[in-house]
Amino acid sequence: MDSAQTSPRRPSTARGRINVWLLCSTTLTMFWIGPYAHAQPGDNLGQLIAEKGLHHIPACAVCHGENGEGNLSAGYPRLAGMSKAYLFDQMNDYASGARHNRAMQRYSHTLTFLQRKAVAGFYAAKPGLQPSTLSPPSADNPNLVKLMEQGDWSREIPSCFSCHGVNGAGTPLIPAIAQQPAQYVITQMNHWQTDARPVVDGDPMAIIAKHLSTTEIADIARYLAHNGTK
Ligand code: HEC
Ligand code: HEC
Secondary structure, rough: HHHHHHHHHHHHHHHHHHHHHHHHHHHHHHHHHHHHHHOOOOOOHHHHHHHHOOOOOOOOOHHOOOOOOOOOOOOEOOOOOOOOHHHHHHHHHHOOOOOOHHHHHHHHOOOOOOHHHHHHHHHHOOOOOOOOHOOOOOOOOHHHHHHHHHHHHHHHEEEEEHHHHHHHHOOOOOOOOOOOHHHHHHHHHHEEEEEEOOOOOOOOHHHHHHHHHHHHHHHHHHHHOOOOOO
């Protein structure tokens, strides 16, 4: 009786073990392979996009420099060491058309959210600017010194460095403004003046840009671009 009852169970127990094993190994394979499905084996996705490009997007490094240092003479902004959230938000703004630049709109739109996040992370991890390598504005231009260091409260302009860090080196949350190409800074200010670049909650840049004169913007842009560079 005993053997008659137990013997039919044996094959099903063995099959059960095989099924459990198959289920476990399939699940584990999905977890291991899943995150790398978009990348070449062994490559970091952000690094791949930055250094080699993807689909029809050229390598970001072609314009933004090998280490995200930007290109002062060609007018391509620095990305190195800026917060991952900031860089990711900018790519999303280009992709949605909220920020305007034809090339960046096309590239950002082509990348998925995952790819944008990965490449933002790659540039955020690069070393940013050291305040000690940067200089305050020259005393020859007292109005520039005032705007950068004290602000002008009669025009609702707080000091630039109070948010953008010592000599514009940036902080973990707010982007660096030192060593950005002069034309890039001027374009951003013009976009804020005409509401063509979005403002995040509590972000004062549109108000600040609207209260600065064309000459002040040009002075600021020239000082920032040459800060700490030869
Ligand atoms: C052909 C040159 C070119 C290539 C290639 C390029 N960019 Fe740009 N990028 C620009 C220019 C020009 C701007 C400034 C646009 C503007 O005025 O808003 C910019 C702006 C940006 C900004 C905003 C920077 C800031 O400080 O707000 C980010 C982020 C960015 N690019 C990321 C990337 C990434 C990531 C890639 C690669 C997938 C890439 N770019 C490829 C030219 C390029
Ligand atoms: C109260 C804080 C605050 C002050 C003061 C401030 N900024 Fe900003 N600034 C920001 C923030 C935040 C951003 C990022 C905007 C965003 O996320 O869209 C920014 C962005 C910028 C950018 C664009 C950076 C990039 O990579 O595209 C420039 C240029 C800039 N600020 C220049 C200035 C100048 C010049 C002054 C002084 C006249 C100034 N800012 C004062 C908070 C500030």
